Amino acid sequence: MADADDFRRIALSLGGTSEAPHFERTAFRAVRIYATLAPDGLGANLLFTPEEREFKCLLAPDVFRPVANAWGRQGWTTLTLSAASEAELQEALAMAWRHGAAKKKKG
Known part of the structure; x- marks a missing residue:
């Protein structure tokens, strides 16, 4: 069982990661934000590709679930x-860090 301290x-x-407030959450960023920790420390949001998200949610539905709305579709x-x-x-x-450490694509 993991907790907010482990997170x-x-x-x-992870290389180049910084921590900073992000609205009511705590954000972790490399080049861009790749994870946020909930204020209660019970959950977190991670940046995956839609395909990675689908795989993770199928593999371990008790651990992973899609974020609702357009953020989840991303x-x-x-x-x-x-x-x-x-x-x-x-x-x-x-996995999320790899996406956050990658340079944004132009265009």
Whole structure:
């Protein structure tokens, strides 16, 4: 079972990651935001591709679920920390970090 301290420790261990407030959440960014931690520390939103999101939600529906609305259609996925193992959290954050560390495409 993972928690907010695990989330923060793992996210900040990923290259170039910084932590800052983002509306009511805490954002973790490399080149751009790739994860946000809920104010209650119970869940987080991660940046996946839509295909990665679909796979994660099918593989572990107790851990992952799509974010509603346009954000979810872009791949943003909610992770329930208490349902995730530390290994699942590590892998999910690394996947999201790769998207956040990539330069934005122009055009």
